[in-house]
Amino acid sequence: MPAHEVRPTPVRTAITHTRVLDGTGNPEYLGDIVLESGIIAGIFPAGSFKDDGATVLIDGAGLVACPGFIDLRGSSDTAPLTDPARHSALTQGVTTEVLGQAGANCAPLTDASASLLRHHLAGMDQDWADRDVEWRTVGQYLDHLDSGTGTNTAYLVPRNAVRNLATGSPADAPGAQQLVAEVKAMADALEQGAVGLSSSAPVATATPAETAELEALCAAVGAYGGYWAPTLDSLAGPVTESATRSVGLAAKTGVPVHLTHLAADSAGAAGLLTVLDRALKAGVDLSCDSHPYLENPGMLASLLPGWARDGQDEDVLARLDDPETVARISSDMEASDVDWDALTIAFVGSGQLAMLVGQSIARIAAIQSSDPVTTLVRILHTDSLATGVLYAAGTEEDLRAILVHRTHTGAGVGFGSDTAGHPGVWGSFPRFVGGLSREAKAMDLPAVIHQLTGRPARRLRLSNRGVLAVGNAADVLVFDPDAIIDMATFADPRQPAAGINHVFVNGVPAVSEHQPTSALAGRALRRGPEGTTQFI
Template identity: 40%
Template structure:
């Protein structure tokens, strides 16, 4: 039905770690059998088990594309991902909602069962990979008394407190009522570069705006593509990259009057200097605007004029009618 009405399937598939390739293959198979277009959001291959395996993913996708399956994908140009600490729990430990989860965390025997799942087996919440706590950085807390944890990995915080990492993890989850956010330093540069060159790739930030130190991708994704991966590294040409960030995305969303500079299209325009455009958002200071962008027009109205916000709100939600 989704495909028949012009929609597409965009799953958050079950793993970016152990079994990632199999998870992608499952989604491709669903798309093929349902005759429904597929968009793979933040389609990456993370964790040590997938280092250098991006070509395997692209071969899977190319084979399906060559057989007529409609597939697109997006990535963000950073190595760490972002989520909540509670997302690392095995799914059985998170069943029943907040109170049920907190009750499990208060029981020593259940804590130990969870620890084994996360540290030794590799929980489904941690993408099937035994946890390396040095890769999990706390970047947002709810309570002021836990602010000292921001910017520390779970391993670092545990060393400072003289406790095992799993205990630190459980104690923080309980104290924060599961509200702690984190960065996961589990990506591989060669995978990022390989996937972004794919013929159906689009750029996407997957950005989160909340937290003490949110992921800089919310502010820096698109200028980072233009600065690092076009100007500095030459992974993409400038015209290629602009297409990845504009027209391809609009085409997947079936937006018939956006994504291109063309008569009759909405005047959504970004004017930037290809020699100076760059992201300034960092992991330590993420809420920083890009440099090298002089003007932004939304529906023909200036939102950014000579580098300064105008306060104009000319955008509106875009909704398709399914008939």
């Protein structure tokens, strides 16, 4: 198959004598699965399919067939724009990614924010130096994605994108008239196919204007049948407090809430999960996600106080260049409970800082005879905020408790770039299956597969994906249950997973006999008028 072929014609394929896990959580059964014209054309008792000479046959004996994995915290918005083949996702069995929670805002755009996005893209992919960002609306962005990606994609609108559209700056909370414009922009995005809203979790110090803004946006999203995905960043503050504020706002506005990047902090997981259980008992429509590693990737800038990181990069850098503002930052951070020894530099944007990679902030501060906050500010200023970090969150017991919770869905690490230095970019989903089920025996295989397929499909309200059923889209994964595991490590993070034999996206082979095909068979999935999500 030619490299990067867009929407190649699906070939009739039969996966025979395979162990079928349909994504519902029900027990497995043996069957023959026939894929034709991009859909699941039939599921028959094992051995009943007869070779007609016109069908590609895959011997599934001893292998498991299940729906393709769904990553509700996909890579950054820009990953499909700079890496349309999406090998890092497909080789771990992911066929659908939700964008809009990390990286640059991709839609809706003003002319000014489109120029900033183009500059950002050109920094990652030189091809964008000679291209323009031609879209402005969410609908146009989804059209662009639909012109060629390896995975299916859905889009959450970042709060800062609609704020920028209404106020001219993501740093400015809207006034009354601007809030009307912001809600209108959110409604337009939902009508054009967005599946919901993403934002940081609400903070205790939010102004009345900021609180009113988030409540109005969430109410609009709920009315359209979308969902809200607040990110719980343990670097930015106590996670249990963030979760409490998030579920409280969801209860007040009626919006379904998906807590993104759920990870314990030094307080542990027990109190955090109690917040979730109480919310469920109160009737809140709630789900969450996390990746299966203790080590989390993040941006060093996220440790700054919220007020200090508002706005565009140039706004933040200007604050870091002002001694009085830096003194205020230092004062605000003195009480922060950061383990500087556990916070290590994962990647940098500037070559002159390359010697810092792998070093802890505490060690760098000691070498520089400085304090950790001053060291942090210096690094951010020199690196133009491009510094990434790795940090441990909670304990193995905390992580296990979150992963087995009844609201949990599996997710990737949320970083699209291999420079993140995190093995989860290539290995999160096989680690769920091989580590959580086969090795740790914390969950049975049908339950783990349900977490990665049927449960996230329900959150997205996918009309025909996430479950193996006749008539559904042929997003299908075939894997070896005895071999599936992540192979990527922190020392060598660009390693495809083991045990992924075949992956089909809309009936087209995306991985064949363990090797990616580079076929661009993915579709942009849009929230429809009835609230369900599909490609149109």
